[in-house]
Structures are given as C-alpha cells and as structure tokens.
Amino acid sequence: LKKTFTSDVFTMPEGSEVELMAWIYTRRLHGGVVFLTIRDSKGLLQVAFKKGVSDPDSMRLGSEIETESSVKLRGVVKKDERAPGGSEIHCSFMEPIGRSIGEFPIRKGASVRFQLDHRHLHLRSPRVAAFMKAKSAFVQGVRNCLGEKGFYEIQCPTLVTAAVEGGATLFPVDYFGRTAYLTQSVQLYQEAAIFGLERVYSLQPSFRAEKSRTPRHLTEFTHLEAEVAFADLDDIMSLQEELVSLAAREVDRRCQAELRFLRKRIDTEAVEPPYPRITYTEALEIMRRRGMELDWGDDLGADEETVLSKEFEKPFFVTSYPREAKGTFYHMCDPKDPRVLRCADLLAPGGYGEIIGGGQRIHDYNQLVESIESWGLNPEDYEWYLDLRRYGSVPHSGFGLGIERTVRWLLGLRHIRDASLFPRTPTRIYP
Ligand code: 4AD
Ligand code: MG
Numbered sequence: 001l002k003k004t005f006t007s008d009v010f011t012m013p014e015g016s017e018v019e020l021m022a023w024i025y026t027r028r029l030h031g032g033v034v035f036l037t038i039r040d041s042k043g044l045l046q047v048a049f050k051k052g053v054s055d056p057d058s059m060r061l062g063s064e065i066e067t068e069s070s071v072k073l074r075g076v077v078k079k080d081e082r083a084p085g086g087s088e089i090h091c092s093f094m095e096p097i098g099r100s101i102g103e104f105p106i107r108k109g110a111s112v113r114f115q116l117d118h119r120h121l122h123l124r125s126p127r128v129a130a131f132m133k134a135k136s137a138f139v140q141g142v143r144n145c146l147g148e149k150g151f152y153e154i155q156c157p158t159l160v161t162a163a164v165e166g167g168a169t170l171f172p173v174d175y176f177g178r179t180a181y182l183t184q185s186v187q188l189y190q191e192a193a194i195f196g197l198e199r200v201y202s203l204q205p206s207f208r209a210e211k212s213r214t215p216r217h218l219t220e221f222t223h224l225e226a227e228v229a230f231a232d233l234d235d236i237m238s239l240q241e242e243l244v245s246l247a248a249r250e251v252d253r254r255c256q257a258e259l260r261f262l263r264k265r266i267d268t269e270a271v272e273p274p275y276p277r278i279t280y281t282e283a284l285e286i287m288r289r290r291g292m293e294l295d296w297g298d299d300l301g302a303d304e305e306t307v308l309s310k311e312f313e314k315p316f317f318v319t320s321y322p323r324e325a326k327g328t329f330y331h332m333c334d335p336k337d338p339r340v341l342r343c344a345d346l347l348a349p350g351g352y353g354e355i356i357g358g359g360q361r362i363h364d365y366n367q368l369v370e371s372i373e374s375w376g377l378n379p380e381d382y383e384w385y386l387d388l389r390r391y392g393s394v395p396h397s398g399f400g401l402g403i404e405r406t407v408r409w410l411l412g413l414r415h416i417r418d419a420s421l422f423p424r425t426p427t428r429i430y431p
Contacts, residue, residue, distance in 0.1 A: 017076055025044055033048055034049040035047070048089070053090050072097055131407070137255050145242065155202065163181070186202050190225060218425060251266055275315045276312065277317040279318070280318055330361050356402075360397040365389035369386065
C-alpha cells in the first residue's frame with residue numbers, strides 16, 4: 001500500500017522527485033504557467049506546469065483538465081513561500097486516471113440543500129473529510145479507552161421485536177409477514193452479554209423514528225453503548241468522564257492539521273474531569289432562574305437542555321430524574337428517594353445538550369416485572385430479558401453515547417448532519 005500523499009511533500013527536501021495520485025481541486029493560468037491544486041485524503045498541494053519543465057502533452061492536459069478528475073503525476077519538489085504550505089511540485093509528467101465526464105456538479109456557493117442532495121460527491125470536500133477524520137479519531141479514542149479497561153467489543157442485533165426506549169420512535173420492518181423493528185439501542189442485548197463477558201461495548205447504528213427536525217436529531221445515528229457487571233451509577237459516571245475526555249484528547253492529538261484547516265479548537269481543559277453533577281431538581285431551579293418554568297416530573301426537552309447547558313463550561317451530569325420524566329422501564333429507583341431514578345445524562349456545554357444517557361438497571365426480578373407492567377408493557381414481550389434476572393442476577397449499569405452528537409459538540413457544528421457521512425433525517429434518506 002505504498003503511496004506518497006500530498007502531506008508528505010511538505011517535509012521533503014527541495015529537488016526530491018515524487019509521484020502522486022490525486023484529484024484536481026482547482027485550476028488556474030497565471031503568466032503562461034498552469035497552476036493546479038491537487039487534493040487527496042491528506043490535503044491540498046500546488047502543482048505548477050511550465051514550458052521547458054513539463055512535457056507538452058502534460059502541460060496541455062493541465063490547462064484543460066476538469067476539476068475532480070483523477071490523475072497521476074510526477075515532478076520535483078520546490079520550496080516556495082508563495083505556495084500554500086511552503087512547497088509546490090514542478091510537474092514533468094501527468095496522465096489522467098479517471099477524467100471527469102462534464103463539469104463537477106458542486107460549485108462554490110452551492111446551497112446546503114444541493115450539497116446534501118449530492119452528499120456522495122460533496123464528501124470529497126476537505127471540509128467534510130476533516131469532520132470525518134475527527135469522528136474517526138474520536139471513535140479510535142473510544143476503542144482505545146475501553147479496550148484498555150478490559151471491555152470486549154460485541155455485535156448485537158439490529159432487527160428486534162420490542163422497544164427499549166418507548167414505542168413511539170420505533171421503525172417497523174416487515175419481517176416475513178411479522179412485524180419487527182429497527183433497534184433504538186442494543187442495551188438489552190448487552191445486559192445479556194455481561195453474564196459471560198462482564199464488560200462490553202458496541203458501536204452500531206441505532207434508529208429513532210423521531211419527526212423532530214432539530215440540529216441534534218438523526219433518524220439513524222452511531223451509538224456507542226457500554227454495559228458493566230457489578231457496577232453502580234457512580235462507577236459508570238466516572239467511566240464516562242474518562243472516556244469522553246480521553247477520546248476528545250485523541251481528536252486533538254491526531255487532527256491538528258484538520259482543526260487548523262477548519263479553524264476549530266478542541267477545548268482540552270473543558271473536557272478534563274471531574275464534570276459537575278447536578279440533580280434534575282437543581283436543573284429545574286437553574287431554568288426557573290432563566291425564566292423557564294417546568295413542573296417537577298416534566299421531561300427536559302431539546303429547548304430546556306439548550307438553556308441549561310449554556311450555563312456550563314464543561315460537560316455536566318444531570319442525575320435523579322423522576323420516573324415519569326425518563327419514561328424508561330429498566331432504570332432502578334433510588335432507594336433513598338423512590339420517586340427518582342438512579343440515572344444520569346451527560347450534557348455538553350454551550351447549548352449542545354445531551355450526549356449520553358445511562359444509569360443503573362433494575363436487577364431484581366419482581367421489581368422489573370412491576371416496572372414493565374407499570375408502563376403498560378407486556379412482560380411476555382420481555383421474557384428473555386426477565387430470564388437475566390432469574391439466573392444469577394447482579395447489579396449492573398451502562399450508558400449510550402451518541403457519536404454524532406458528541407462530534408457536533410466537540411467541533412462546534414451547527415447541525416448534527418455534518419457529523420454523519422450520509423445523514424438520515426425525517427426528510428432525507430437519499431443518497
Ligand atoms: O438517551 P438514550 O435514548 O439512551 C438509550 O438509548 C439507552 N438505552 C442507552 C444505554 O443506556 N445503553 O440515547 C443515548 C444517546 C443520547 O444521549 C444521544 O447522544 C444519542 O444516543 N441519541 C441520538 N443521537 C442522534 N439522533 C437521535 N435521534 C438520538 N437519540 C439518541
Ligand atoms: Mg436520553
């Protein structure tokens with residue numbers, strides 16, 4: 001897999017001979033010299049064609065080749081302060097690999113809608129590529145962190161028969177005449193897996209048929225979920241702090257060039273643990289002071305989270321939600337105050353809101369049956385899940401982190417779809 005990338009050129013001494021394979025980003029003529037900017041996965045590089053240096057056919061090709069054509073070229077590295085990055089290539093020979101058929105559809109100034117309709121082409125742009133590289137670094141950071149802590153990465157089903165997070169956001173699928181659903185969360189399967197593996201995580205898509213058209217909702221998102229046997233709420237809150245901070249620092253460490261290109265900065269101090277912890281009741285109090293009146297028991301929606309999270313500089317936990325606010329059947333009630341749950345959401349500061357939802361699970365069989373029934377659900381639909389409480393049940397806790405939401409916050413993206421390769425929203429399923 002040997003290949004010279006554009007980025008390698010900047011560290012090469014003047015006079016080095018190189019062969020590059022890349023795409024044509026821009027083309028211009030200036031005083032009898034053809035200048036191409038070429039693009040590959042590592043960035044941009046200027047290439048000059050001059051009479052006497054470049055072979056005539058290559059120079060002609062350079063002066064007429066369409067943007068986004070792919071090419072192979074050879075040349076010599078020249079240091080030049082006027083060139084972006086301080087180096088350019090003086091091309092001796094260039095040949096096409098795949099010439100573009102007609103003009104590349106996406107031009108400067110194209111509307112967001114047009115860009116999204118042509119996402120398959122737009123994701124070549126250095127900007128989109130930079131977002132995806134940051135996301136990749138974040139995911140790598142997550143895997144490193146959990147791997148080091150002895151977690152096993154597992155793969156859970158996506159086709160399921162029952163809801164985890166309430167029936168309202170289930171996508172039904174015709175399963176040979178039966179109704180199945182696309183999963184909202186692999187939590188229940190992870191809870192089964194901990195009996196053999198104790199510490200597990202998954203990175204899989206989750207689906208939510210949420211009509212909400214907000215900058216923080218996708219209908220398909222990448223869900224990092226983890227589940228730990230013999231762990232209580234405090235244990236997984238500490239784990240979350242460490243995980244978020246480590247993965248964020250991995251983005252900072254690996255993506256300096258991309259961050260510079262995007263004119264973004266990871267606030268590495270802000271992601272340093274510990275993260276503040278407030279209760280749901282305290283959150284209501286903060287919002288009341290900001291003119292947002294909520295009744296105790298109301299859920300915190302996107303608007304509420306925006307207001308609340310603007311009050312913080314660091315990610316922060318909101319714990320002890322009332323049962324009726326969360327609407328989950330699996331969270332354990334707080335033994336000290338049974339009206340609230342042993343759960344915690346992690347909210348990103350600056351208006352970004354929830355990035356993690358998690359908590360301690362009910363591990364007692366009778367309590368779980370009672371909870372399922374209290375939500376009007378049928379225990380028979382959860383038969384296998386109840387088995388887990390029949391045979392050697394243990395206290396356990398877990399959480400789910402939305403990768404796109406977290407990347408949105410870290411990079412300060414206006415919309416969550418910018419953190420997705422091919423975003424799915426209520427109005428978009430193509431390309
Ligand atoms: O808070 P949620 O619904 O929690 C669960 O699904 C738990 N079963 C997870 C667990 O404990 N294993 O979702 C978890 C996270 C949210 O905090 C958010 O980051 C993300 O998933 N998320 C979404 N991201 C993008 N678009 C949506 N529609 C999302 N819904 C949830
Ligand atoms: Mg949640």
